[in-house]
Amino acid sequence: xxxxxxxxxxxxxxxxxxxxxxxxxxxxxxxxxxxxxxxxxxxxxxxxxxxxxxxxxxxxxxxxxxxxxxxxxxxxxxxxxxxxxxxxxxxxxxxxxxxxxxxxxxxxxxxxxxxxxxxxxxxxxxxxxxxxxxxxxxxxxxxxxxxxxxxxxxxxxxxxxxxxxxxxxxxxxxxxxxxxxxxxxxxxxxxxxxxxxxxxxxxxxxxxxxxxxxxxxxxxxxxxxxxxxxxxxxxxxxxxxxxxxxxxxxxxxxxxxxxxxxxxxxxxxxxxxxxxxxxxxxxxxxxxxxxxxxxxxxxxxxxxxxxxxxxxxxxxxxxxxxxxxxxxxxxxxxxxxxxxxxxxxxxxxxxxxxxxxxxxxxxxxxxxxxxxxxxxxxxxxxxxxxxxxxxxxxxxxxxxxxxx
Numbered sequence: 051x052x053x054x055x056x057x058x059x060x061x062x063x064x065x066x067x068x069x070x071x072x073x074x075x076x077x078x079x080x081x082x083x084x085x086x087x088x089x090x091x092x093x094x095x096x097x098x099x100x101x102x103x104x105x106x107x108x109x110x111x112x113x114x115x116x117x118x119x120x121x122x123x124x125x126x127x128x129x130x131x132x133x134x135x136x137x138x139x140x141x142x143x144x145x146x147x148x149x150x151x152x153x154x155x156x157x158x159x160x161x162x163x164x165x166x167x168x169x170x171x172x173x174x175x176x177x178x179x180x181x182x183x184x185x186x187x188x189x190x191x192x193x194x195x196x197x198x199x200x201x202x203x204x205x206x207x208x209x210x211x212x213x214x215x216x217x218x219x220x221x222x223x224x225x226x227x228x229x230x231x232x233x234x235x236x237x238x239x240x241x242x243x244x245x246x247x248x249x250x251x252x253x254x255x256x257x258x259x260x261x262x263x264x265x266x267x268x269x270x271x272x273x274x275x276x277x278x279x280x281x282x283x284x285x286x287x288x289x290x291x292x293x294x295x296x297x298x299x300x301x302x303x304x305x306x307x308x309x310x311x312x313x314x315x316x317x318x319x320x321x322x323x324x325x326x327x328x329x330x331x332x333x334x335x336x337x338x339x340x341x342x343x344x345x346x347x348x349x350x351x352x353x354x355x356x357x358x359x360x361x362x363x364x365x366x367x368x369x370x371x372x373x374x375x376x377x378x379x380x381x382x383x384x385x386x387x388x389x390x391x392x393x394x395x396x397x398x399x400x401x402x403x404x405x406x407x408x409x410x411x412x413x414x415x416x417x418x419x420x421x422x423x424x425x426x427x428x429x430x431x432x433x434x435x436x437x438x439x440x441x442x443x444x445x446x447x448x449x450x451x452x453x454x
Contacts, residue, residue, distance in 0.1 A: 065139035068146045075444040078437075085448050089149075092142055094118040096192060100166075100184040105174050113167040114185045118198055119145035119160060122450040123153055126162030126198040127230075127392060130185075130206070130214065132170045132178075141165050148389070150443035151382050155420055157393055162198050164189075179213050186217035186229075193218065195227030195400040201392040202231035202241075204365065205275065212236055227400035230392045239395045245387025246280035247410065249346075249364055250288060251417045252386075256379055257343065259425060260360060265289030268342035270303075270358065272296055272334060273349030273365060274323055277388065281348065281364070282310045294337045297350070300324030301332045303340065380436035382443065383424060 069090055076086045098114040115138060118126040128148050131141075141163045148161030166185050170178060192198050202211050211231040218228055232238035254264040267290050271282055274297045282292050291307035299322035302308065308329060316326045324331060338345070338356040345358040347366035355372055363381040372378065390413070428438035 063137075063139040064143035065146075068143040071440060072146070072444065075437075075441045078431075078441055079445055079448070081444070081448055085451050088451065089120065089146075089444070089447065092117045092119045092145055093121060094192070095138075096189050098185070098188045100181055100188065102177065102180040102184060104177060112181055114165065114188065115141055115167075116162070116164040116189050116192060116198070117141050117145045118162040118192075119149045120447060121160055121197075122447060122454055123149075123160050124158035125160065125194070125196050127152070127159045127201060127389075127396065128162035128164070128199075129203045130164040130166070130182075130200050130210070131203045132166050132168055132173075132206075134167055134169050136165055136167075138165075147382075149447060150440060151386060151389060153446040154382050154424075154439055154443035155386055155389075155416075156446070159199075159393065159396075164200065175209075178210070182210055182213040183217040186214045190218055193228045195396065199227065199392075199396055200229045200231075201389075204277075204388065206231065208233045208238065211238070227396055230395040230399070232395070237395070237399050239391055239398065241388060241391040241395075242277045242280040244391035244394055244410070245277050246284040248387040248390045248413060248417070249281050249362075249384065250284040251414050252379075252384060252421065253285065253290070253344070253346075253362070254288070255418050255421045256360070256362075259421070260377070262343050266291065267344065268293045268307075269344050269346060270294040270296075270337050270340055270342050271346045271348060272337065272352070273347065274317060275349050275365075277365065278346075278348035279310070279314050279317075281346065281387075283314075286310045293342055294332060294340055295323060296332065296334045296337045297323050301334060301337050302326045302329035303332045303337065304329045378434070378436065380439055382439040383421070383435065 072089055096116040099111050100114055101109060101111050104110050128145055144163040145161040152159040152161060166181055168181060200214055208231060211229050212233055215229040215232055226237050231241060257264050257267055269285060269290055269292050271278060271292060274295055286292055292310055293305060293307055294303035295301055295308065301323060313326055317323050340357060342358050344360040344362060345356050346362045346364050348364050349366055351366045352368045353370050359375060360377050361368055362379045362384045364384045367381060368378050424435060424439050424442060427442055428435050
């Protein structure tokens with residue numbers, strides 16, 4: 051049953067779902083009431099209204115928001131999103147879920163999130179630049195490498211992060227580490243590459259748990275954005291057979307494994323996957339029925355049962371009931387690649403002397419340790435992986451609160 055606080059939130063609110071998940075974990079962990087009460091709410095919320103002159107000379111106003119869920123385990127770090135559809139409740143839920151994710155992966159950060167209520171597709175480059183800079187200028191006092199760090203949304207362009215950093219003034223350690231996702235020339239990192247190597251490592255560890263070697267494993271992928279393409283290339287490079295890929299345009303399959311490099315060239319030229327020569331054309335429904343070892347959800351939620359034994363939430367979610375034999379590797383575990391890249395850039399900019407390679411050296415061991423901890427916790431307490439991951443994450447935040 052939802053708490054009185056939860057009942058004040060709209061029934062279809064993502065914040066209600068996030069609060070209910072917190073309450074379920076709290077009951078399992080038997081957390082103190084004061085901890086649960088504190089974690090139901092975000093610590094800080096900044097609202098603002100940015101005025102700008104549009105290209106047609108008319109004054110316009112866009113609402114802005116920045117939310118910091120918890121600071122108990124370290125500075126906030128979370129995305130800046132442009133959207134007319136997202137609500138305050140959405141942003142609260144994103145920040146809360148990021149708090150759990152940073153805690154699960156044992157990194158010294160907490161969840162935050164921001165919103166500019168405008169559609170990037172409806173803005174010119176000039177208008178987007180003015181809005182970004184105005185937003186960052188307004189919340190600049192709340193930003194910093196040890197307070198709150200802006201990261202890009204999944205589909206955001208590096209240029210937005212460059213504008214955000216420019217709004218903070220001269221490039222020095224504080225501003226450099228206050229915004230991540232910047233172009234490499236401005237202190238950024240190869241985000242898609244780091245995210246791909248992270249997921250490839252997690253995939254190998256997880257498949258080994260299920261008695262399947264990553265080399266030779268058969269994988270289907272839904273979604274083909276930049277990160278998904280790099281993931282597919284990484285899997286192919288290490289011997290995994292990517293047997294099918296589909297997105298909104300349709301899909302293609304090849305039993306012996308697709309040539310991912312050639313497929314990317316086709317998609318970049320034609321702007322669609324469908325029609326790639328030399329492969330069987332396939333729909334998403336057809337892909338879901340393929341016999342393969344794992345299904346990677348990169349950018350399309352799963353709304354119907356799928357044949358693969360393992361479904362990996364690597365950017366999208368399972369939103370339907372799956373057969374009991376199907377194991378879901380939840381987003382708290384699998385959708386951490388871009389956060390890992392953000393951490394690498396933050397560490398590189400704020401601490402100095404670190405590079406992408408420094409972070410990658412320790413990453414495989416860290417991934418194995420966290421995976422085995424979640425797996426063993428799930429087995430010991432007879433939980434699904436999603437329940438185990440959330441319980442572990444919440445317990446770590448709660449422990450930090452007790453110590454504080």
